[in-house]
Amino acid sequence: MEKVLLITGASRGIGAATAKMAAHEGWTVAVNYAANSLAADEVVRSIRAAGGHAIAVRADVADEAQVMAMFQHIDAKLGPLKGLVNNAGVVDVSQPVSEQTVQRWRRMFEVNVIGSMLCAREAVRRMSTQYGGAGGSIVNVSSAAARLGSPNEYVDYAASKAAIDTFTIGLAKETAGGGIRVNAVRPGLIDTEIHASGGKPNRVEDLKHQIPMKRGGTAEEVAQTIVWLLSDAASYTTMSLIDVSGAR
Numbered sequence: 001m002e003k004v005l006l007i008t009g010a011s012r013g014i015g016a017a018t019a020k021m022a023a024h025e026g027w028t029v030a031v032n033y034a035a036n037s038l039a040a041d042e043v044v045r046s047i048r049a050a051g052g053h054a055i056a057v058r059a060d061v062a063d064e065a066q067v068m069a070m071f072q073h074i075d076a077k078l079g080p081l082k083g084l085v086n087n088a089g090v091v092d093v094s095q096p097v098s099e100q101t102v103q104r105w106r107r108m109f110e111v112n113v114i115g116s117m118l119c120a121r122e123a124v125r126r127m128s129t130q131y132g133g134a135g136g137s138i139v140n141v142s143s144a145a146a147r148l149g150s151p152n153e154y155v156d157y158a159a160s161k162a163a164i165d166t167f168t169i170g171l172a173k174e175t176a177g178g179g180i181r182v183n184a185v186r187p188g189l190i191d192t193e194i195h196a197s198g199g200k201p202n203r204v205e206d207l208k209h210q211i212p213m214k215r216g217g218t219a220e221e222v223a224q225t226i227v228w229l230l231s232d233a234a235s236y237t238t239m240s241l242i243d244v245s246g247a248r
């Protein structure tokens, strides 16, 4: 049977790298994206060109109706889900908390926290043996920000990722009896477009002197850990929060 995997926010960056690597490892991948269909199609094209299986699925993970429709589409097109990577996430421009708006906080928590919880809920309903599923694996993409706090940049983002860490711990304990493993990776400074979306396209270059390894990481270096956590090689690993941060 095909191993079906949903990766949210897989049109670029860490999600796209994970989609390509997982497809290479034999996963059939649903490549979720929010807006950039051309980029998602390009990820699918590249997976198919390498002999793998993938489809693109549009959904804003913060929107319950869109998430429900996405899971139903995957059920119908690909079959039973075996893995979920909650990767979609957003930052915002650097500001101290004293300048931030409620609107900003709502969007940050709706995408980063509620979006991940919604997708996890739908995945558990399909994968847990307690619901008649065959078990599976969930990897949540947190951030080193969860332990650093991101002062004067985005404390709200850091708090949303800390919520993901705790969600990972609780869900891992809750679903272990249903054959599901739940883990998180906490990337450090990784060279992707997320920094430009926060108004700092050169953030990795500018801050790399603070990293003990003296360089930013690549999306592929994070993808390696995610794909391992998804695999049977990680069969006794659950409830883990794994830093991929060059000691940042």
Ligand code: NAP
Binding pocket: 008, 009, 010, 011, 012, 013, 014, 015, 032, 033, 034, 035, 036, 037, 039, 059, 060, 061, 062, 086, 087, 088, 089, 090, 111, 115, 141, 142, 143, 144, 145, 186, 187, 188, 189, 190, 191, 192, 193, 194, 195, 197
């Ligand atoms: P990125 O390059 O900005 O890519 C973000 C992806 O998420 C895109 O595919 C985007 O889709 C999608 N997305 C955004 N909002 C969405 C929504 N509401 N619903 C569905 N998809 C949505 O980001 P990245 O750097 O690869 O980051 C991936 C994850 O790693 C995030 O959770 C981020 O917080 C975490 N992380 C990154 C770093 C880093 O330094 N890069 C460090 C720590 C943690 P569209 O292209 O369609 O907009």
